[in-house]
Amino acid sequence: MTCCAPSVEFVDVAADRRRAKNDEILLASHDLGESLRQTNLSVPTIHCGGCIQKIEKVLDALPGVEQARVNLSTKRVTIRWRADGTPPPLIEALSRIGYEAHLHDAITDSKDDTVAKLARALAVAGFAASNIMLLSVSIWSGAEPETRDLFHWISALIALPAVAYCGRIFFGSAWQSLRHGQSNMDVPISIGVLLAVGLSMYETFSRGPHAYFDASITLLFFLLIGRTLDHMMREKARAAVKGLARLTARGALILQPDGSHNYLPLSEIKPGMTILLTAGERVPVDCRVLKGQSDVDCSLVSGESIPQTIGAGSLLQAGTLNLTGPLTVTVTAAAKDSFLAEMIQMMEAAESGRSTYRRIADRASRLYAPVVHIAAAATFIGWVAATGDVHRALIIAIAVLIITCPCALGLAVPMVQVVAARRLFEKGIMLKDGGALERLAEIETVVFDKTGTLTLGAPRLVDGSAIAPDALELAAAIASHSQHPYSRALVAAHQGPVRPSPSMSTVSEYPGSGLEARIGATVHRLGRPEWALAEGEALQSVSGMPTIALSKDGRCLATFQFVDRLRPGVREAFGVLAEDGFAVEIVSGDREDPVRQLASTLGVPHYSAMSPTDKAAHIASMAASGRKVLMVGDGLNDAPALVAAHASMAPASAADVGRNAADLVFLRESLLSVLHAVTVARNSRRLARENLFIAVGYNAIAMPVAILGYVTPLIAAVAMSLSSLIVVANALRLGDCRRKNQRKGISRTSSLRSSEFALEGGK
Helix, strand or coil, rough: CCHHHHHHHHHHHHHHHHHHHHHHHCCCCEEEEEHHHHHHHCCCCCHHHHHHHHHHHHCCCCCCEEEEEEEEECCCCEEECCCCCCCCHHHHHHHHCCCCCEECCCCCCCCCCCCHHHHHHHHCCCCCHHHHHHCCCCCCCCCCCHHHHHHHHHHHHHHHHHHHHHHHHHHHHHHHHHCCCCCCCHHHHHHHHHHHHHHHHHHHCCCCCCHHHHHHHHHHHHHHHHHHHHHHHHHHHHHHHHHHHHHCCCCCEECCCCCCCCEEEEEHHHCEEEECCCCEEEEECEEEEEEEEEEEECHHHHHHCEEEEEEEEEEEEECCCCCCCCEEECCCCHHHHHHHHHHHHHHHHHHHHCCCHHHHHHHHHHHHHHHHHHHHHHHHHHHHHHHHHHHHHHHHHHHHHHHHCCCHHHHHHHHHHHHHHHHHHHEEECCHHHHHHHHCCCCCCECCCCCCCCCCCCCECCCHHHCCCCHHHHHHHCCCCCCCHHHHHHHHHHCCCCCCCEEEEEEECCCEEEEEEEEECCCEEEEHHHHHHHCCCCCCCCCCEEEEEECCCEEEEEEEEEEECCCCCCHHHHHHHHHCCEEEEEEEECCCHHHHHHHHHHHEEEEEEHHHHHHHHHHHHHHHHCCCEEEEEECHHHHHHHHHEEEEECCCCCCCCHHHHHHHEEECCCCCHHHHHHHHHHHHHHHHHHHHHHHHHHHHHHHHHHHHCCCCCHHHHHHHHHHHHHHHHHHHHCCCCCCHHHCCCHHHHHHHHCCEEEEEEEE
């Protein structure tokens, strides 16, 4: 009995540890609804496409895991799993295949010393390679045997510590992969380097004529250049996300119900809380202004550098900067649901997306390592059988191992995708999925919604000075109880603060009709004329402009008409799209007159009074006929059409559902963002194809040449490294549409011109 006690205690401790780990994962995961949870893990040792494939394959095989996605730039794994049982053994599964992982923490994981580590190794490799190459040149120039042997020993003294220090980046990764029965791109590199060093030491001890220390250290030097450039490029792309993250406040000063103040960290701020925001502070979460007036820098959201004046009732988005005055605001969304958090998530999702080209490259890279090993082994056996010269056969096999490493193939598409996400971000466009770039490059028809997409969706009052001040003040007081665009326009048109009447007992909003306010026994209505006015007093809209009426017990007190502005860049965007051969049309839920007027101005076909179902059916019918459609829309009623389209875009001002349904979100007002996105997508597709051609073509030529014995290990090292550098350099050629816009004659001045256009409240 006594001897069993320790084992029982051990089992209990192990079970407690498992329960604690499960609890930790549960606490760190996010509830996605529908019994799904999301867990983010940091895996610092991820470095190539092979790592991505192995990690995703292992995690996807775990019970309960719905999806696992790896982001190579952030070295993070996002796992969605079913919450109807205990959490899957995520960390244990990664540990079994040689990847140490831990729960992601935005603060502790923000520091990355990889660039410094690579730079140190690169400096050592460069120093060693240059000195060994000088000694090798002396040997090649015809040094005496004694001098040659001395130089070989000096080269060995320089190369051995340099290879050990610089090669650990590759050796450690290869060892971790091999000890778990796996293979990655670092395996053939490590084998080639170690075989070359081992053979060189044999030649040095036996006083042979050849040593290959120069090949070993030069290979590491060029590989480190490629890996350093790759990491620096990813860090440059990640700088956009890190910059956004830095705009997130750590917490805020909360006004408690009892009047006291309490500072809470961002994670504890909930919707409905009241925040005291001082001048100079970043807005921590999406919120609405309760009290105060200030100027706010909204350039992060709209790209507009001129501060906006805001007051009671204004909506503020996380990351904007309060400039001049204190504000009291109420929280409308938690930090994880804020606009800033959404942008960060979209940037990260863009890098981890899988396009067709990237999936092809990943599969090819995964299969390529075994092919390289088999080819090298077959080359060695073949040359031994043909010549009987083991030494020469080994040299040729090493050259095959080195020259055919699939590094360029693994970098071909991811580098283009990362650079594209960066280019789009610089233009104020957020990409939600890397695969969307490929779909966007294929589109041939562009369909636009009208209100909020072609127009700004911010109507203004026409000729407010001609309206009686008392009527305008009363209308603004009633309108202040609503967030309808016309209500906001009335409040904005009223000069001075809006003071609700003390005798105004109740204000009720009737969706689709208007607002009703009771002042004593009197009923005031503000809304559609046919609803607000008594029978016989109905008014007609003038010149197609929408009209609302203010009435007192059914009698008209005043009427208000509104116009909206075209979004900047609409005319230029339509012109360029037409010149480039795209079919363009307007599909709107608005009534026929304003839609026809806008469509005739822009010279495109149109469809009006369409329901959300009609819009989606229209897109689906075009898809069925083989047309690939880009849908650009912003509203709740555009969401089905955005999903049905081959690719989709939405402005940042769109409804949450619209932004979530779209593949790309543009932050700036100008519709030229559509041109920028299409141009970057097409350039990305071209460069991805070029990179794949370069990588495959290089290996198709290099492998036979190396197998036939025409390549030394040194030449193999230089050729393989240059192929990776060429792929990276080619990806950096990705440009935006700046040159194209210049060619088309689109200037900043013309793109900012706007026109006014009357519209109905429909979409």
